[in-house]
Amino acid sequence: MNIVKHDTNQKRREVQLLPGALHSPLSPPSGCVFRIRCPEATELCGQQNPTKTGSMGHHIYCSNMNLGTLS
Numbered sequence: 129m130n131i132v133k134h135d136t137n138q139k140r141r142e143v144q145l146l147p148g149a150l151h152s153p154l155s156p157p158s159g160c161v162f163r164i165r166c167p168e169a170t171e172l173c174g175q176q177n178p179t180k181t182g183s184m185g186h187h188i189y190c191s192n193m194n195l196g197t198l199s
């Protein structure tokens with residue numbers, strides 16, 4: 129699976145590959161389903177489902193983004 133990090137200073141950025149295997153859809157992890165593969169994951173990611181953040185047609189679901197801790 130790939131994610132694209134958005135940088136307002138650049139039009140495009142390189143796609144970042146997430147390491148690891150996908151979780152089972154029959155037994156997803158607690159909290160954010162991407163936390164087991166996300167390099168930005170924190171303890172909070174396992175405790176709650178992420179909320180929708182963004183504007184102008186660009187939205188993400190990330191608890192770290194809501195806290196301003198995402199780099």
